[in-house]
Amino acid sequence: MPGLWQDAMDHAVILARKAGEIVRDAVQNDLKIMCKSSSVDLVTKTDQNVEQLIITSVKEKFPDHSFIGEESVAAGEPCVLTDDPTWIIDPVDGTTNFVHGYPFVGISIGFAVNKTLEFGVVYSCIEDKMYTAQKGKGAFCNGQPLHVSDQKEINQSIIATEFGSNRDPEVVAKIFSSMRKILCLPVHGIRGVGSAAINMCLVASGCVEAYYEIGIHCWDIAAGAVIVSEAGGVLKDVEEAAPVSSSDTRGY
Numbered sequence: 001m002p003g004l005w006q007d008a009m010d011h012a013v014i015l016a017r018k019a020g021e022i023v024r025d026a027v028q029n030d031l032k033i034m035c036k037s038s039s040v041d042l043v044t045k046t047d048q049n050v051e052q053l054i055i056t057s058v059k060e061k062f063p064d065h066s067f068i069g070e071e072s073v074a075a076g077e078p079c080v081l082t083d084d085p086t087w088i089i090d091p092v093d094g095t096t097n098f099v100h101g102y103p104f105v106g107i108s109i110g111f112a113v114n115k116t117l118e119f120g121v122v123y124s125c126i127e128d129k130m131y132t133a134q135k136g137k138g139a140f141c142n143g144q145p146l147h148v149s150d151q152k153e154i155n156q157s158i159i160a161t162e163f164g165s166n167r168d169p170e171v172v173a174k175i176f177s178s179m180r181k182i183l184c185l186p187v188h189g190i191r192g193v194g195s196a197a198i199n200m201c202l203v204a205s206g207c208v209e210a211y212y213e214i215g216i217h218c219w220d221i222a223a224g225a226v227i228v229s230e231a232g233g234v235l236k237d238v239e240e241a242a243p244v245s246s247s248d249t250r251g252y
């Protein structure tokens, strides 16, 4: 049976695919690279164009819907979640990868109503993997059902994380301190593909047991949150999460 917001979800998949084509074409060309908060917080003209394309198309089809988009917020739009049907967009998740031709770049579209996430779409466009999930309807990659790992032992696990773009020495020290503790548990390995959304899809696929990051934004994780939950995983605020010695790591 189609879900409540099926038409919006179908449109999100069409837009993610269209955006993916634009991103793939742009990788071959001269990118217009700019910096945001610092010299390592990158944005390109493609990020901005893709976000505009998605918002313009959604406004035509669903004129009463609202938006939180990474580049719109960077340009001064408010980042406020209301009860309105709201599209939460990261047009190019993994901009640094995109700039360097590192082959993990996602288009991430989450959708919330009454402040509850209803569906998520992450298109890993270089790999051509379309991850989708709708509340209560399961998670899929290119139509195949996903399930998080059933591994219960952290020392049998791979943990994904990212370094983010904050180079404040105190923040960097915290990041390394957490990684060191996790690595020495010991875990099988630490990974990260440079895109929060794709890391979450890897959790949903069961090939990494958990993903964490300090200082993430809602557009990086909104779509991935639905995909992880629908694949049987759980989401936690790192401030509230259990200590790393906890033995159960499944699908964080």
Ligand code: IPD
Binding pocket: 070, 090, 092, 093, 094, 095, 096, 162, 163, 164, 165, 193, 194, 195, 196, 197, 213, 215, 216, 217, 220
């Ligand atoms: C970034 C990526 C990266 C994560 C950063 C995000 P962006 O998103 O997801 O993996 O470490 O925290 O901001 O800037 O490429 O859309």
